[in-house]
Amino acid sequence: MTDVVSPAAGIPRAKSVRRDIGIKRRYAAERRFRAYGIAALSFGIIFLMLLLWSVVSKGYTAFQQTMITMPVEFSQQIIDPQNERATNPQKLMTANYPVVARNALAKLLNVSVDDRVASRAIGQMLSDGVRVQLRDLVVANPAIIGTTQTVRLLASGDIDSAYKGQIDLDVGQENRKINDQQLGWMKQLSDSGALAKHFNSGIFVNGASSRPEAAGVGVALIGSFYMMLIVLVLSLPIGVAASIYLEEFAPKNKFTDLIEVNINNLAAVPSIVYGLLGLAVFVNFMGLPRSASFVGGLVLTLMTLPTIIIATRAALKAVPPSIRAAALGLGASKMQTIFHHVLPLAMPGILTGTIIGLAHALGETAPLLLIGMVAFVANYPTTPLDPSTALPVQIYMWANEAERAFVERTSGAIIILLLFLILMNVGAILLRRRFERRW
Amino acid sequence: MNMMSESAVEKALDQKMSDASHKMIGKDVSVYYGEKRALFDVNLNVRENTVTALIGPSGCGKSTFLRCLNRMNDTIENCRVTGKITLDADDIYDQNIDVVELRARVGMVFQKPNPFPKTIYENISYGPRIHGLSKNKADMDQIVEASLQRAGLWGEVKDRLHESGTGLSGGQQQRLCIARAIAVSPEVILMDEPCSALDPIATAKVEELIHELRANYTIVIVTHSMQQAARVSQRTAMFHLGQLVEENDTDKMFTNPDDQRTQDYIMGRFG
Numbered sequence: 028m029t030d031v032v033s034p035a036a037g038i039p040r041a042k043s044v045r046r047d048i049g050i051k052r053r054y055a056a057e058r059r060f061r062a063y064g065i066a067a068l069s070f071g072i073i074f075l076m077l078l079l080w081s082v083v084s085k086g087y088t089a090f091q092q093t094m095i096t097m098p099v100e101f102s103q104q105i106i107d108p109q110n111e112r113a114t115n116p117q118k119l120m121t122a123n124y125p126v127v128a129r130n131a132l133a134k135l136l137n138v139s140v141d142d143r144v145a146s147r148a149i150g151q152m153l154s155d156g157v158r159v160q161l162r163d164l165v166v167a168n169p170a171i172i173g174t175t176q177t178v179r180l181l182a183s184g185d186i187d188s189a190y191k192g193q194i195d196l197d198v199g200q201e202n203r204k205i206n207d208q209q210l211g212w213m214k215q216l217s218d219s220g221a222l223a224k225h226f227n228s229g230i231f232v233n234g235a236s237s238r239p240e241a242a243g244v245g246v247a248l249i250g251s252f253y254m255m256l257i258v259l260v261l262s263l264p265i266g267v268a269a270s271i272y273l274e275e276f277a278p279k280n281k282f283t284d285l286i287e288v289n290i291n292n293l294a295a296v297p298s299i300v301y302g303l304l305g306l307a308v309f310v311n312f313m314g315l316p317r318s319a320s321f322v323g324g325l326v327l328t329l330m331t332l333p334t335i336i337i338a339t340r341a342a343l344k345a346v347p348p349s350i351r352a353a354a355l356g357l358g359a360s361k362m363q364t365i366f367h368h369v370l371p372l373a374m375p376g377i378l379t380g381t382i383i384g385l386a387h388a389l390g391e392t393a394p395l396l397l398i399g400m401v402a403f404v405a406n407y408p409t410t411p412l413d414p415s416t417a418l419p420v421q422i423y424m425w426a427n428e429a430e431r432a433f434v435e436r437t438s439g440a441i442i443i444l445l446l447f448l449i450l451m452n453v454g455a456i457l458l459r460r461r462f463e464r465r466w
Numbered sequence: 467m468n469m470m471s472e473s474a475v476e477k478a479l480d481q482k483m484s485d486a487s488h489k490m491i492g493k494d495v496s497v498y499y500g501e502k503r504a505l506f507d508v509n510l511n512v513r514e515n516t517v518t519a520l521i522g523p524s525g526c527g528k529s530t531f532l533r534c535l536n537r538m539n540d541t542i543e544n545c546r547v548t549g550k551i552t553l554d555a556d557d558i559y560d561q562n563i564d565v566v567e568l569r570a571r572v573g574m575v576f577q578k579p580n581p582f583p584k585t586i587y588e589n590i591s592y593g594p595r596i597h598g599l600s601k602n603k604a605d606m607d608q609i610v611e612a613s614l615q616r617a618g619l620w621g622e623v624k625d626r627l628h629e630s631g632t633g634l635s636g637g638q639q640q641r642l643c644i645a646r647a648i649a650v651s652p653e654v655i656l657m658d659e660p661c662s663a664l665d666p667i668a669t670a671k672v673e674e675l676i677h678e679l680r681a682n683y684t685i686v687i688v689t690h691s692m693q694q695a696a697r698v699s700q701r702t703a704m705f706h707l708g709q710l711v712e713e714n715d716t717d718k719m720f721t722n723p724d725d726q727r728t729q730d731y732i733m734g735r736f737g
């Protein structure tokens with residue numbers, strides 16, 4: 028026994044001493060590498076968190092809006108003193124609704140409307156948007172003239188900011204947009220429950236407005252939606268068809284090599300160049316309207332195509348050759364092989380590439396500025412040829428506004444944009460899962 | 467299926483074989499991959515209802531020749547085939563021959579099992595569907611069952627026809643691929659090292675299957691295993707450096723080959 032053990036024990040020990048050093052070093056290297064990885068990841072996560080925190084903390088208040096709920100007397104005296112609404116339909120459109128609202132608020136605050144200074148100050152507490160709010164009510168139902176209704180009206184942007192605590196009250200009242208008297212009224216109204224924060228549906232549906240409390244991303248959402256639709260409808264079929272041709276049918280020669288290099292280059296071209304191209308070709312040469320989401324969609328399609336083509340070609344290339352061989356060996360034609368076997372297998376990759384391309388296009392601003400989509404558009408575009416804006420452009424425009432209430436709107440719109448991006452990415456993941464689960 | 471009848475069948479088949487017509491005839495077949503020549507004037511005939519084995523060291527052109535027989539070489543960029551190959555009396559490289567139809571007549575089984583990532587049923591039914599072999603669902607069910615029966619896989623998969631074909635074991639996948647090839651009723655089945663990715667038990671099953679298929683199909687099989695060639699084939703062709711060295715009855719080939727190089731290869735002196 029000992030005979031056998033002792034020499035055998037000697038040799039492995041010498042060996043293991045030598046090998047141990049290498050292993051230790053390798054383990055150390057691996058640990059270091061992991062530490063680097065974790066450090067890099069944490070770094071990224073911290074910055075992501077910072078970004079999200081700054082956007083959300085600034086922007087979440089935009090989804091609440093200060094409103095005043097009060098009884099409003101739709102006085103015939105003010106709206107239609109000559110009782111001519113039956114003959115003159117314009118009368119109801121142009122009536123002096125702000126006064127109706129102001130009088131109602133003055134009554135609630137027990138202030139005499141004869142006090143000119145006080146009633147001016149009261150009028151400033153309400154948004155200019157009340158004109159439209161009350162008009163819509165009256166036009167929809169003229170029978171309410173002469174009655175008193177409880178109505179929820181928008182407070183002005185300054186009241187909104189003050190109520191949300193965003194205005195520095197330490198400065199003297201002559202240096203701020205809201206004076207102490209108005210603050211007192213605000214407190215009184217909020218104590219009585221008339222003034223309160225409500226969910227702000229306006230930010231989703233309203234168009235552009237110079238009054239922050241009445242401004243929304245409605246037009247921008249529609250514009251972005253039209254553009255996404257155009258990009259999807261154009262770039263997916265064109266991109267997939269081009270990739271299939273290049274990948275499966277095109278002969279490999281200098282010319283197709285050149286095309287390939289150019290497609291890869293196009294993917295790296297700055298987006299503003301596409302904007303210039305769109306301005307020159309679609310607007311100036313083809314005479315398509317400026318500021319239209321149709322033109323924006325075309326420009327974004329050009330910009331997205333290289334991304335989709337590259338992703339699709341990679342997905343097609345990744346389909347194992349054995350699947351093609353199997354189909355061809357069974358007597359399937361080239362078209363059948365591609366459409367029955369290769370394309371379905373490449374689908375998850377194609378869809379991921381497409382949605383990433385779309386998400387990229389959704390956030391694109393620069394080319395849209397050049398084709399004039401940066402515009403003050405208050406009315407919904409009914410067709411893609413009508414003037415419109417886009418979400419990122421709206422953010423850009425709001426970011427340039429000075430009023431405090433636009434700051435939270437900017438962040439609010441960023442949150443909306445991020446939500447749509449997350450939605451699209453979740454959609455990509457779900458589609459991927461669905462297509463992969465089929466086998 | 468007792469011993470008597472089986473050997474009787476064998477005898478009848480061998481009888482048929484000896485005066486068998488040549489199912490496929492290759493005359494002066496040469497293949498070039500670009501500038502490189504991979505086959506040199508190969509003259510090889512494939513007999514009907516016979517298993518013909520192609521052997522030889524790797525890189526000698528066995529797969530290349532096999533792919534000529536159903537024009538799979540067409541799918542390889544810059545591959546050029548010269549010479550003449552006929553199936554029955556038709557020149558398969560003729561302008562008027564439709565490759566799709568040719569491949570329906572000459573099926574192929576590959577080295578690595580390559581079922582479609584679809585259900586077992588869809589794997590089998592795909593070929594018949596694109597070739598319009600069934601009129602209705604019942605017809606198709608019939609074809610699927612018959613093909614799986616012939617491939618000896620029916621018993622193992624009949625309860626999971628609608629599960630993925632890629633979920634089967636390697637050996638089952640290869641038999642599924644054979645069933646898929648059978649489903650389009652080919653006349654010739656080409657197999658390129660069909661067992662090289664399988665374990666011994668699965669290999670034995672596939673070999674047994676090849677043996678049975680011989681009654682209905684003409685089979686050409688590439689193999690790198692001498693034993694396999696000896697077990698499954700009646701005729702053997704030996705390739706070396708792109709040339710056909712010798713083609714003979716398998717028995718003769720393994721006992722008393724005409725060519726010294728065959729002898730050396732079989733004895734394991736090279737390859």
Ligand SMILES: Nc1ncnc2c1ncn2[C@@H]1O[C@H](COP(=O)(O)OP(=O)(O)O)[C@@H](O)[C@H]1O
Nearest residue numbers: 499504522523524525526527528529530531542
């Ligand atoms: N697709 C191809 N392109 C270029 N050369 C090839 C190709 N396929 C095979 N060859 C060459 O042709 C010769 C024969 O190959 P192959 O028929 O695959 O041999 P085997 O199947 O007998 O191992 C080899 O030298 C190989 O390098």
Ligand SMILES: [Mg+2]
Nearest residue numbers: 528529530658
């Ligand atoms: Mg081979």
